[in-house]
Amino acid sequence: MNLLEIEHVTKRFGGLLATNDVTFSIREGEIGFIVGPNGAGKTTLFNLISGVFHPDSGTIRFQGRDISRIRPNQAAELGIGRTFQVVKPLRNLTVLENVMLGAFLRTRSGTKAAEESRGVLRYLQMEKIADSPASGLPLPMLKRLEIARALATRPRLILLDEVMSGLSTAEALALAETLKKLPEWGISAVGGVEHVMQVVMSIADRVVVLDHGTVIAEGTAKEVVHEPRVIEAYLGSKYKELGL
């Protein structure tokens, strides 16, 4: 069954066509990746799904329900978690307290929120730094903190905007290993990346390639990288040489 359905979604900003007639879907338990260069419309798409923007035309469905016009906080309530490209932890609060912010969506009690958050931190291998201040964490940990906060809201779908950017290949692969387990928890994911195809190949059930707001390819990672248009428009000849 499809968890998320994007149907002919178009969003314009003035003269700029940020997303143009985009259609794709994500099934329950799937990990999808939206691949595209900077400015391809990935963040716009995430903002449309999470209610920050509303589409000019087209429909977005989540669990069969039309969510094209919801507000961002309603998206979170329905079970759509998200991370941001620019990490923004709460200064002066500890890692655990930052994650509790997410857990408070499902409970009023601070004790329960802390308990829940410790579980999420354990999953992301961050339990050792739970009580350190969030300011001053290195970037890989900040990226994980963003994910932890979103997971603490107990989403059915998590949107990971540029979750790999700024990470080394080793760090990105380590994060991918962790994300692979999300479906076991009943959580689907849609990530957005510029490159690190190696990582995408290792965990993506479905890949959508965006270029200038338009979907130029969709399918499994294998199918997509063999698509001539993708090789031509985005990956280039250099990628061919890698022999994937």
Next chain:
Amino acid sequence: MRRWQLALAGSGFVLSLLVPLVVHSDYQLQVLFRIYLFAALGLAWNLVGGYAGQLSLGHAAYFGAGAYGLALFTRAGMPLWAALVMLVGLAMLFALLIGGVSFRLRGPYFALATIAFAEVLHAAAKNLPRVTGGDVGVPVPALFHTHANRSFYLCAVLLTAATTAATFLISRSRFGYYLMAIREDQETALSVGVNAARTKLHALLVSAAFTALGGALYGSLFLFIVPDQVLSIDISNEIAIVAMLGGAGTLAGPMVGAAVLESASEIFKTIFQEAHLLIYGLLLIVVVLFLPEGIMGGVEAIVRRRK
């Protein structure tokens, strides 16, 4: 809050209650009243301006609602307790209107909207002589007839204790976390399901209620109020400055700010007369330049660096 902080707050409260046993001078009690009153007002403002990071420069609206509320509701024949309930309700009604509209705006536009609303009320009070007495003013009933200065002082201490306790409880609750999240980044707050508009409004309602009680206390001490005294932008500014000077978004900040600002302005008033405003301005510039996060913010930064 660690145990020693709780002990400090508790003993500070008890010592404050014992002050009238030592201090008998009416003048000194009035200065102390002013310090505690503005500590409470700064703490109330801090919920919106500090924790939620929404710069309100129109808190005179709630302060004036309290002072005028006490005068007008008792004049209408209400018993004192009912007038107190009604004046808190009036301030919260203003908060609902002001917040409902202004919280759609961000940054400087929000601040300007709060100033505008307070100024509308200021102008209304001046121009509705039949209701408010206009510029001539209106008498406010005395809350205390004997040992007035001592009683007002103790009331201000109680109000400060109540706002401190409320702030402490809020800062440890989900509500408090949500306010800080909104201050740090509203987009992130929304992404974890925080209804930012509603959360900010709730903070403003609590803030307005405490501010109105402060206004009622202030009005009753003077026995007579005019619009320029309780609804002017000077009141709004002083409330905001007390909190920012001490450290917005910290529990102790507004108390420290009130102690520094009110005692400094009292000292300078006797030495320099009207020129005390100049000193006041200089003090502000120094704080903005060297302690952008206020006195307590600066102290915290030093403690953190030591660790």
